[in-house]
Amino acid sequence: MPVYALEPEQHCWSEELRGLAAERLAPLTGEAAPGRLNRPLVAELGRLGLLARVVPAPVPEPAPDGKGPDSVSTVDLCILRESLARVTTEAETALALQGLGAGPLVEAGTTPQRARWLPPLASGAAVAAFALSEPQAGSDAAALTLTAEPDGAGRHRLDGTKTWISNAPEADVYTVFARTGEAPGAHGITAYLVPADRPGLRGEPLDMLSPHPLGTVEFEGVPVTEDDRIGPAGGGFRLAMRTLNRFRPSVGAFAVGMAGAALDASLHHADERRAFGGPLRRQQSVAHTLAEMATRTEAARTLVYAAAAACDRGDPDTARRSAMAKLFATETAQYVVDSAVQLHGASALRRGHLLEHLYREVRAPRIYEGATEVQRTLIAKELYR
Known part of the structure; x- marks a missing residue:
């Protein structure tokens, strides 16, 4: 399997994205309190056309395999996420969470659902x-x-709790996964x-170490039809897994972007800081x-883009490659950021x-x-297929 390399036009797009992020997006960071939804930033992502990359325009009913016909390529999604994360x-994260939340709708939503929600x-x-x-x-x-649970009037009532939900409790719409049958698992x-x-x-925010919005959502007899x-x-579970599998390599791209930012800062600091003569x-x-x-x-970058290209080709080893990319990239980012802190x-x-x-x-x-740990388990299972 050849190593994947970005084309020159993809490198140019990455540079353009980083410029847009610095000029138009970075000034809007901090518009909301830590852990709360930054709506001005989300709106600017929409004005720049970046959200449309992960939430494509309404199209006819999806194909029987559940794949939305206008889905953005995984490679482009990785370029987008890495480039923004560098800045x-x-x-x-605002862009990625919007794509994740809308993912099931993009993949399997009905024509009325898509017409109602995809444009906004x-x-x-x-x-x-x-x-x-x-x-x-x-x-x-x-x-x-x-x-x-069915209520006898042609509807169901949702009861239970969801937690660690990104964009909760301030989201306008939720893709919710509920148990409707007696079958286990x-x-x-x-x-x-x-x-x-x-x-x-109803919902409430969670005060987490990670600065992006997370919350708990309570469902008490919420009606659905x-x-x-x-x-x-x-x-529903298969749909959830397809959505997560699509985004898994791009989580690695997010991690690579953070590692790149930490590396850039460390190279500059090590060149400017004088010590021991x-x-x-x-x-x-x-x-x-x-x-x-x-x-x-x-x-990590090579693993991420190789996995993304495999996803776009529909290669049979996509699950293993995606898990490897997510595993290695996120662990690498932790190492690189920690090392950068030590060097500085x-x-x-200092806060800020x-x-x-x-x-x-x-x-x-x-x-x-x-x-x-889940990625390692998945990789080991795939090795024996």
């Missing part, structure tokens, strides 16, 4: 959330217990599109650390410093969308 992780989600006028995780169903997502789970103004739905269902009854970079231990940071970052010393721990921000941001991707 502003807040903008990158693409413009940034509305915000979506992907509501899968529960207090006792995180990595083991198939263990979810939120129920959708992944069977009997159905997806619903639930507007935030439905009676019985067949018109709210996304995809077939009982097909010369630039810090002349210290062998510092030079070797920079070399290790750069090598691991480049290796106490200044990097780039590395202080990255140090808090970089930890979560090793857990969400499949923790490091």
